[in-house]
Amino acid sequence: xxxxxxxxxxxxxxxxxxxxxxxxxxxxxxxxxxxxxxxxxxxxxxxxxxxxxxxxxxxxxxxxxxxxxxxxx
Numbered sequence: 001x002x003x004x005x006x007x008x009x010x011x012x013x014x015x016x017x018x019x020x021x022x023x024x025x026x027x028x029x030x031x032x033x034x035x036x037x038x039x040x041x042x043x044x045x046x047x048x049x050x051x052x053x054x055x056x057x058x059x060x061x062x063x064x065x066x067x068x069x070x071x072x073x
Contacts, residue, residue, distance in 0.1 A: 001069055008073075017071045019047040021064050035063040 010020035022032055033043035036059055046052055046060060054068070061068040 001067065003070060003073070011073055016047060016050060017073045018049075018052065018060055021060075021066065021071065022047070025064060027064075032060070032063050036060065 004024055007017075007020045007024045010023055011017060015023070022029070029044050029047070030040045033040040036043060046056060051072075052060065057068040057071045061071055
């Protein structure tokens with residue numbers, strides 16, 4: 001399970017994993033929400049949750065093209 005240095009650095013600097021990965025992929029909250037089929041507001045809320053539910057992590061990971069375990073730091 002590889003986690004890019006940029007993602008680790010963002011997390012060390014205080015970002016939660018979901019936000020760190022989104023920023024790593026240079027995506028907006030709106031773009032991720034569209035990929036997930038949810039509203040931007042619903043997605044934005046996920047970036048504030050330290051450990052989203054497993055099903056939610058899986059959906060976010062799929063939107064990023066990574067594994068759900070890569071969101072668990």
